[in-house]
Amino acid sequence: MPHQRFQSANIKPRYTKGLISALGVNSAYPRIPWIAAWWSAAFPGFGHMFLGKYLHGFILIIWELVVNSQANLNKGIALSMLGRFEEAKTQINEDWFLLYMAVYVYSIWDSYRCAVEVAKSHVLAEVEDAPVTPSEVTFFDVVILDKKNPWVGAIWSLLSPGLGQLYAGSTVVGTLVLAWWIYVAYKAEAVRMWLYSFLGDFNAVVEMVDWQWFLFMPSMYAFAIYQAYTAVIESNTLYDIEQIRYLRVRDANLSQQKTFVNNKVQIIATFEHSPFVEIVIHEMEKIGIPQENIVAMPLENLKASTHILDSLHSVDGRSLLDGAMLGGTIGMVLGSIYGFVLYLGPIIWGLLGLVGGFTLGLLIEIAISKGQLKLFSQKKSEVIIQVTCNDTLQEQLIKILKSRKAMGYLVLPQRIDV
Numbered sequence: 018m019p020h021q022r023f024q025s026a027n028i029k030p031r032y033t034k035g036l037i038s039a040l041g042v043n044s045a046y047p048r049i050p051w052i053a054a055w056w057s058a059a060f061p062g063f064g065h066m067f068l069g070k071y072l073h074g075f076i077l078i079i080w081e082l083v084v085n086s087q088a089n090l091n092k093g094i095a096l097s098m099l100g101r102f103e104e105a106k107t108q109i110n111e112d113w114f115l116l117y118m119a120v121y122v123y124s125i126w127d128s129y130r131c132a133v134e135v136a137k138s139h140v141l142a143e144v145e146d147a148p149v150t151p152s153e154v155t156f157f158d159v160v161i162l163d164k165k166n167p168w169v170g171a172i173w174s175l176l177s178p179g180l181g182q183l184y185a186g187s188t189v190v191g192t193l194v195l196a197w198w199i200y201v202a203y204k205a206e207a208v209r210m211w212l213y214s215f216l217g218d219f220n221a222v223v224e225m226v227d228w229q230w231f232l233f234m235p236s237m238y239a240f241a242i243y244q245a246y247t248a249v250i251e252s253n254t255l256y257d258i259e260q261i262r263y264l265r266v267r268d269a270n271l272s273q274q275k276t277f278v279n280n281k282v283q284i285i286a287t288f289e290h291s292p293f294v295e296i297v298i299h300e301m302e303k304i305g306i307p308q309e310n311i312v313a314m315p316l317e318n319l320k321a322s323t324h325i326l327d328s329l330h331s332v333d334g335r336s337l338l339d340g341a342m343l344g345g346t347i348g349m350v351l352g353s354i355y356g357f358v359l360y361l362g363p364i365i366w367g368l369l370g371l372v373g374g375f376t377l378g379l380l381i382e383i384a385i386s387k388g389q390l391k392l393f394s395q396k397k398s399e400v401i402i403q404v405t406c407n408d409t410l411q412e413q414l415i416k417i418l419k420s421r422k423a424m425g426y427l428v429l430p431q432r433i434d435v
Contacts, residue, residue: 032138035149035258038155039188040188040189041191042162042186043069043187044252045138045139046254046255048135052343053128053131057125061078062077064129069135069251071190075193077124082197088109088113088114091233093109094232149262160186162256163256164291165186169184170182170248174242179192180195181249182245184245201230205233209225210222210226210231235370236346257290260315264315268312280407280408282405282428282429283404284414284426284429285401285404286402286426287426288399288401288421288424289399293421296421298313301404304417306414310404314400344374344376347374348371351370
């Protein structure tokens with residue numbers, strides 16, 4: 018909640034909460050620094066993408082693909098973990114490897130630092146009560162800040178990395194993720210590996226795979242799922258922030274309410290943050306209810322318990338999927354490496370590692386948050402609307418509330434005549 022009076026939307030804020038454009042949606046959303054540092058350690062550039070610093074992230078991703086492949090680093094790592102140390106030494110290109118180390122460490126350090134600075138910027142944007150534009154129409158696109166389901170984004174990225182980012186509204190990010198996923202899959206011959214794995218020809222899989230390029234894929238795949246999930250949550254949070262400000266500014270600009278008399282009725286209804294909140298206000302005005310008789314204000318919900326399957330989180334950058342996806346990434350990398358010498362091959366063992374690591378990471382997160390968990394999050398009332406109108410409009414008003422997904426309503430009894 019802002020700590021000062023609402024500023025005019027015409028005043029350009031010094032600290033911006035978020036921006037939507039034809040290129041995508043981005044926001045100064047606070048993230049946990051060590052999570053950003055971990056993703057940079059898993060794959061340089063991912064930590065910066067996690068923070069919304071996409072240009073910085075793309076540069077580091079391209080650098081990782083080029084320098085790592087020239088140094089044969091992935092193949093050296095795989096051989097080392099299989100105990101073939103002398104063979105690993107002969108695979109590493111020392112000239113490229115020495116170029117690699119400084120940028121790798123920089124990526125981890127800078128993503129941690131940037132996470133701290135983004136969190137500061139978010140706090141200052143809240144103090145300044147920076148406005149957010151909820152839609153933009155350009156020649157290329159119609160961009161609308163709307164509510165989405167983060168699990169849908171995760172599932173689309175599960176099917177193909179990049180689709181979840183497109184669903185989240187990140188056009189450029191989704192396009193580039195799709196592009197580098199297709200390129201790496203082509204270099205690793207991953208499509209044929211998938212086909213032969215599920216046909217049961219595991220020996221052919223091991224023979225055809227390019228270790229160097231294939232070992233890029235586990236981190237890329239896990240991060241695409243996780244980033245799509247968090248991107249939708251951040252977009253939803255930005256929507257809530259924008260609508261909260263709109264409702265408070267609207268209330269501040271309205272004149273005092275009319276005197277309550279005997280032929281009036283008061284109705285209170287609750288909603289989640291959604292476009293229906295603003296639609297129902299306009300529909301009330303259309304049936305003849307004056308603006309000043311419609312009070313719409315966001316609720317200050319108390320801090321809720323942590324939920325295992327939660328699609329809306331408070332603005333603190335924290336999610337139980339943090340540990341789960343970190344574990345999934347590690348499990349998928351290890352499964353892919355040891356799958357080269359195990360019966361089912363790297364594809365099957367990589368997927369098993371993803372599931373096993375995800376489950377283990379989730380259990381660790383649950384153990385850490387013990388006593389604060391429920392299985393599913395429940396819907397919360399986030400906006401309250403109080404309407405004063407002629408009693409002849411009561412049935413029509415209730416019909417509007419029901420059609421626009423009100424979570425509940427109450428017709429206040431008249432105990433005092435004014």
